[in-house]
Amino acid sequence: MRLLVTGAAGFIGSALVRVALAAGHKVLSFDALMRAGRIENLAAVRASPHHRFVRGDVRDAEAVATAFEIARPDAVVHLAAESHVDVSIAAPAPCVSTNVLGTLTLLQAGLEWWEANGRPEHFRFLQVSTDEVFGALGPTDPPFTGESPCRPSSPYAASKAAADHLALAWARTWGLPVIVTHGTNTYGPNQHPEKLIPRAITSALAGLPIPLYGSGAQVRDWIHVEDHARALLAALEGAPPARRWLIGARNELSNRVLIGRICTLLDEVRPAHAPHARLIRHVADRPGHDFRYAVDPRPFMAATGWAPSVPFPDGLKQTVVACVAAFDAPGMTRNRPSSARPVQPLQAEFSS
Numbered sequence: 001m002r003l004l005v006t007g008a009a010g011f012i013g014s015a016l017v018r019v020a021l022a023a024g025h026k027v028l029s030f031d032a033l034m035r036a037g038r039i040e041n042l043a044a045v046r047a048s049p050h051h052r053f054v055r056g057d058v059r060d061a062e063a064v065a066t067a068f069e070i071a072r073p074d075a076v077v078h079l080a081a082e083s084h085v086d087v088s089i090a091a092p093a094p095c096v097s098t099n100v101l102g103t104l105t106l107l108q109a110g111l112e113w114w115e116a117n118g119r120p121e122h123f124r125f126l127q128v129s130t131d132e133v134f135g136a137l138g139p140t141d142p143p144f145t146g147e148s149p150c151r152p153s154s155p156y157a158a159s160k161a162a163a164d165h166l167a168l169a170w171a172r173t174w175g176l177p178v179i180v181t182h183g184t185n186t187y188g189p190n191q192h193p194e195k196l197i198p199r200a201i202t203s204a205l206a207g208l209p210i211p212l213y214g215s216g217a218q219v220r221d222w223i224h225v226e227d228h229a230r231a232l233l234a235a236l237e238g239a240p241p242a243r244r245w246l247i248g249a250r251n252e253l254s255n256r257v258l259i260g261r262i263c264t265l266l267d268e269v270r271p272a273h274a275p276h277a278r279l280i281r282h283v284a285d286r287p288g289h290d291f292r293y294a295v296d297p298r299p300f301m302a303a304t305g306w307a308p309s310v311p312f313p314d315g316l317k318q319t320v321v322a323c324v325a326a327f328d329a330p331g332m333t334r335n336r337p338s339s340a341r342p343v344q345p346l347q348a349e350f351s352s
Helices: 011-022 039-045 061-071 085-090 092-116 155-174 196-205 225-238 255-269 298-304 312-328
Strands: 002-006 026-031 051-055 075-078 124-130 178-183 185-187 210-213 219-224 243-247 252-254 280-283
Touching: 002 011, 002 061, 011 026, 011 039, 011 225, 026 039, 026 061, 039 051, 051 061, 061 092, 075 092, 075 225, 085 092, 085 155, 092 124, 092 155, 124 155, 124 225, 155 178, 178 225, 185 225, 185 312, 196 210, 196 255, 196 312, 210 255, 219 225, 219 255, 219 312, 225 243, 225 298, 243 298, 252 255, 255 312
Parallel strands: 002 026, 002 075, 026 051, 075 124, 124 178, 178 243, 185 219, 210 280
Antiparallel strands: 219 252
């Protein structure tokens, strides 16, 4: 396939690019490189003749149209988003603008491309969403399903729910082959340091307090980034369109237990600074903090044949070791996103 991937320089996006290229696909990566997107995330594919990077904002209709002309995609994977809940609470407008208006712009460009090329049956538009759109579960509630109602709590979750509704409306009104996936919390090496797991690790390595919201009893289901990337490819290849599909690995843990496991792993890697758990600090909970997320991935697994392959203990240890190595690397800017700067395309054109 020829793929157009938005948000390709982000955490999940760059993993998808690597997995897609390894599977023999051609990829045009599209990213604005504003806050969480880093061109360094695509360094591993710089030499690939089947990859090209284009810098652009999904809200920019002209830039998006140009990306479609260059990529001539068989599928669009829309990952570009403002995805941090705390940031969305502090400043909702940029989150809503990127997540809603950006999706609208991309959907319209995708529809025009699809219709101009004879409405090919194989074309897919994959809207990558989150389990957070469904709101909170109680301790004993069954996991979310594709039929669960949307009850978002945060501006981020509300903006993603709005984007999902737009995508499904394009499917129902014009027949655009849209797939919506709802992934659980994703983790792994090279994640932006604002997220829970890398923030805990890098804070501990720096000897800083490890913040834990409230009591730390909130429960999340965790999936390794490589498993999530493989699932997105599986969705393109086998998930029927015009539906919501839930992707998870059924690794439910409270934040308190998760941070405890991270500290135990850090004690093994850096025994001279043990016990790292002494750095845990309970902080005021954030507004509207959902108690629990969990999804039922069995329908998606049955439809696509996908299954998670990274055991959580192995993936978490891999993540801790990678974070330690990055923290110790010469010249590493710790706990800070990369600053935006001019970027040259990684490849001039796709190979024919």
